[in-house]
Amino acid sequence: AMIEHEMAMSGASMFWLDALHDCDLDRPLSLPYDRHRRANEHRTGRGTSVRFDFGCDVSNELIRYASSHGVSIRQVSLAIYYVFLFKLTNGEKDLCIGMFMNIVPLRCQVDPSWTLEQLVKGVNVTEMSCMKYSYFPLERIFNQKCNSTIADILNICFDFQSNKNGNIANETIVNDALLHPTSESIKSNRNILNHMSDFSLSVEHQLNRDLLSCTINASLDLFHESTVETIAHRFHSILEQLPTCDVRRMKMPLFEIPFLLTDERTALQSINNTKIQHASDSCIHHEFVDRVLQYPQKLAVELDGQSITYSELLYFAQVLSVQLLKKYQVGLGDIVYQCVERSLSMIIGIMATELIGGVYCPLSPRDPKQRLHLLVQQTQSRIVLAHHLTKNKFHDLSNEISLVNIDCGFYSTGVTMCIDHHLFSHINTKPKNVAYVIFTSGSTGIPKAVC
Template structure:
């Protein structure tokens, strides 16, 4: 890699790979709502600590100093149609025709008015102009009236907002450090002739030799089915040409003090990165959640790709997305998987500078890179929930506008973000899932299962019981375990020596070869496992057998009668699929097709529909049986 040095004469250069990816990555590979594509606002909101004040005039002056030092905050981005290149240009501080940044003041009286202001800061794409170099704004929001003595205090808010093209989340610590230094001393000490700028980094990036990185990614993704998404428990599917929205639901939970302490202690005492430890857990979770998929490839978001010391003081966009592939052996133990994850993560990070667009171009035969639909990120940060500017203490605010957690925007179908608060020594995570594909109830269940497996592994670490094969780790929640135990504790005689529902699933099976369409609508041969379950479910649980045998009679006014059967089938399938990757099933759920009328069994239709599998399940008791097949209806 060449020496990173300042190019004094340059104020014009091609955009960085990360900047070029913002429009291309979203438009080419996500096909999301176009209004969402235009939104790249990164706002930060702060409130002053009780009794503290901040001088507005002094704040305005020091922001000028920061913009002078960090040229990226006064850089325009223009697409040159003749050369088909995105160009960045630094705006001269003395150019009176350009507004270097926006500084506005407004007021609010009610929470509704404040929420409207915050929503506008986050989602209004008109706040910035890349062509004009208007990429940073400071918004002062006063409670009831603008201060006559030019001081922020009390219930007033301070909002810093940046365009993502010139700013990543790691840039904020650089910005705040300089803000405090300038506010306290009235100056920023730096050498304008030698300080490396983001534009210099973009120039050097274009000159870097990437032969080694290119070979590495070709090797890592050899034979990887990049166009096939993970088999997550979707509630519905979208057609390949269907419009994709950006609407998503979001769920978060803290690991808590004890769980965080257990993981951090285990990582420290075994010289393991907490990042690698959580990644290994997540791959186990995905293996279980996808019913035994062992070749797992997803997108890893690199949020702070400052891989050289010279880059650590530069405000700019240092992000990338790389494939993260784990070929998991379910018969290995957790520590063996952890060693594998450590190796693949370390090797991938060595070449994390290789642009995503270059990786995608290595596979021109793939029209849709489905691995991008599932993403993972690990964010480590230092925060004590307060910052200092001069003598004033500021507390970060929230951009939570209402209680509806479904009102978020996300480009991914399914993403997990793991956060490590270094200051508090706490771990937390957030799961975002597209409402195009998931019901919120499903995402809640997924979140519960992830929390459950985290707790299991934590307990195993404490007791030094990490010698189980990965496939034996259960994903069944406590209420589901209780239901299975109560059903297994019956007088039912199984035809084999096995005594559990999921064992009975394995025991009775027929393997057939069928021909069916794959996701590209091409005929392929598929191996199908046909199962017959003897008598694990007592149909006497149902209030009215006519609900099953004569659905056309519309007699099943109380669909709750089927809840026990629905739960048992879902649990049995989930437990079996998670533990034995060679068998394929779909989860089953019961729901009414028409309110107040008869219902249908929905076999998921995930693998059945887009991999060409045909499946049926039979529950029998004496001469009565319930047959469910792909048409989703009941047959006697």
């Protein structure tokens, strides 16, 4: 019997070493904490909880799905919790939590491309394996990994209970579900675990009503009550996005599952609704000049502590445009390369090229010299805008191109010029003319120019 016991313990030890291989138990998951606890800070044990039911429709669908796929409703609930943690931690893939039942660590390495169906299958296998070796003392599991009896794994927990008489008092209806927030010290039969846990989800199956509900518990040492209520609404939103009777949604990759609340999606759509109607016969530089006339003193560009107004941008762009037009005879449709780091000069170079009907073509300053030469020679362009950091890349082509130092033309002393909004009105640029050219990466061969 002693030998069998030692063999069983040795097998369990090997299992947990393998299951938690490369898992950093001392690193907490990046939940949306309102504050962080210092290493020597005392835990007050005060917490807040939000409880709500899943709603009849969602409950029935999850229970039916579990029954038809040979998994337990606990495993389906745990899989959904992993989806929620994946979203709540902004995409953390290695999720290791404590499970109240038998007090075991449960690790799930999430692949964002998985579907919920794939995740449920993985959770089923993982949980059954962990339960098989759950007799191995938790303290010894931790000692094997981090030489401590307390690990951050217990700070985030999951629990599942079946109850014949589950009732919720003082409910608040949210859609077809009930929301019940409370604020109190964390007290239960698991005082030690609750004292250690900072965030947990407890799912309850009310057998008499065949209804699922859950309670989210969080430590007030780390979370504000309002944050916990928002987290609860996000979990409820996740539940609404996962009706298991919808085959299309069960096949949806985890990274595509919406996480924003309705009001947040509305606000985001409003922010991104920047579409503006333009005249069909208008060009880029025409629209730019119109903005200069409307908002001459407003900031047009701001970068790294530097800024420039619309009128200043037009002024410097016109100075450079005149230089390109008169000194280098750049005409309508001529390609003008620009190899410049992100700066105000880059924007000035773009607008100067467009003002005279040129075709703007960006070159990356990070590309090797040979690639830059290949791109320039491919289009037979004769003008390259550069600055002091990039001009040395083109010295070997001095006989083939004209290298224009973009900084000298408008920052040099003695250059004076008044803004003329109609300076280049004689250039007959039309919307059908090419505005820019970019090159493909060249990963499958020679880079190709795309208009």
